Structure formats: C-alpha cells, structure tokens
Amino acid sequence: MSTANLSSGPESTPGQGDLLPETDEDIGFTRLDRAIVWLGKKLSLVFALIVLVSFYEIVRRYVFGSPTLWVHETVTFAGATLFVLGGLYALATDRHVRIVLIYDAVSPAIQRWLRVVHHLFGLAFCSMLLYASWFMARGAVWAPWGGWRLETSGSAWNPPFPAFLKVIILVAIAVMTLQFVLHLIRDLRGPATAGEKGNV
Template sequence: MSSTHETPPDPVRNAFDRGVVACGRIAAWLVFVAMAISVYEVIMRYAFASPTSWVHETVVMLVAVSFAFAGPAALAGNRHIRVKVLYDSVGPAARLWLDRFNDLVAFLFCLGMSYAAFTMFWDASHNPLGEWQLERSGTSWNPPFPALVKGVIMVALIIMCLQTLLHFVQSLRGKPAPQIDDTEGTA
C-alpha cells in the first residue's frame, strides 16, 4: 500500500542552522537531567532524611541553559513568532520582502540584546578591578552558576545574531524562508 502523503519541506535554512538544531536537541536533554536529579533529591530528603544542598541551584541552572538554547533552535527551525495573518495574505514577492524586514529587525534586536548580555556577563565574570572572578550564588554551596548562565545567554544571543544575519543574506539572494506545516497534531 503506497501513500501519496507529501513530505513537508525542511524548515532549516542552512548548515549553521542544522548545527544549532543538533545542539538544541542535546540541550533539551538537560531538562531530563534536571528531572532525574530532582527525583534523587526527593528520595534523599524523604526516604533517607538527607536533603542535598546542590540540587535546587543545579536544576535551575540546567533548565535555564536549556531555555537559552531554545531560542536559537526555534529560529533555526523557522518556528519563531510571525504574524501569520499578514504573511499568509500576501504573495511570494511580498513574503520575500517581509522575510527581509523580519530578518533585519531580528538581527538588530539580537545585536542589541547580545551587547546587553555581554555587559551582564562581564559584570558577572569580573570584579571591580577588571580581574576574572565569577559571580556566585551566595548560598551554602555557592556555585558560579549566575555567571555561567549569563555567559550561556550571551552565547545563545550571539548565535541568534549569526543566524539572523545568515537568514538576511539568504533573503537578499532571493531565497525565501521555508514554509512550515504548523498544523502538526491537529485533526
């Protein structure tokens, strides 16, 4: 029995985005790691009356890293926010111009956010004298997670800058953003 179901086009635009999607899939597993150590904490606390001092901060850090890399992964898979009513109501030539406008605005936004993230990371990774010193949480365990998460957010925004710049160049060359099937899971 053969199926005439057509395979939807790949929403990933280029090799850089494919790498981002692969890294995003790895980062998504951090949520499961966070869940596993949360279960460990519950068992230790309630079964053995031996609570941990490191689980809460570690879980928050792992989930924050996973969420930070969700932005570049969504952008790579063309799953970012778009005003579909406007986009779907115009023809291919106008869509290409909308892609160019969207890519340029997204690039400028990510560039500004990257600068803001850099200043936050710099402040979290250097003392007032300019020497390398990671900001710590201030708890009894005191890990350097605040500085590390700020660094991850900065990296994620820089990745998004590169992505939007590549997307803008592709749209200038006449390659439209791929259409995605956003009816997945609907009857």
C-alpha cells in the same frame, strides 16, 4: 498533508500550510542552522536528566528527610541554559512566533519581504541585547578592581552558575545575531534553489 510533502525531504518548501512539515524546518536553512539543530537535539536529552535529578531530590527530601544542597541550583541552571539555547533552535527551524493570519494570506514574494523586515528588526534587537549582555557577562567574570572572578549564587553551596549562565547568554545572543545576518542574506537573494539551500 499530501504524499508529495512527506516524501519531498529537505528539497521541499517549509511553511506551506502543513501543521507538522517534514522539510527544511527540521533541518535548518544554513550550515549554522543545521549545527544548531544537531546540537539542540542532543541537548534535549538534558531535560530527561533534569526530571531524574529532580525526582532524586524529592526522594531525598520527603522520604529520607535529607535534602541536597546542589539539586535545585543545578536544575535551575540547566533549565535556564536550555531555555536560552531554545531561542537559537526556534530561529534555526523557523518556529518562532509569527502572525500566521497575515503571513499565510499573502503571496510567497510578500512573505519573503516580511521575513526581511522580521530579520532587520531581529538583528537590531539582538545587537542591542549583545551590547548589554557583554557588560553583564564581563561583570560576572571580572572583578571591578581587576582580576578574574566568577560571580556565585551566594547560597550555602555557592556555585558559579550565575557567571556561567551570563556568559552562555552572551554567546547565544552573538550566535543568534549571526543567524539573523545569514537569514537576511538568504532572503535578500531571493528564493533559493534546491542546490543552493544550506550553502549560506
């Protein structure tokens, strides 16, 4: 990694062979991406909280013989939520799975059109997921006979975490769909100049 790459900041181009680029990949390509990156870095602290709460449960269970009712389901819900939101962060920072053997071997112009194809497939996939998750979330918060009802876990504690998680999935997929639209617009416009980056 050259000194120029380290000092270029958000103006440099991501994905040019650096293993740990300090470029737009750490910032996001659009205003929405930057908001997701900012929120993701804040929410990453929840992982530390999950570890602490899990350690608390271990001590309660194996040292004092008094396990809690709430730790397992709370940790599962928090971890699942972060896992769902992690998809938004990966797309915002351009760190999703990619066949780099092909992508890195072609010219920047072809890379741009490969991204366009990727965005189109991603948009189609997210649209179908959005359609399905709408019915899933609606069933979790609305009773078949009418009226507001939150789906619960059915355990002794019985929190409404399933309903919360299904709504979070719906919102996350809606945001990801918008991300794909903005990324598609960006790549169809062609390579952005330094002044245009982040204005989508």
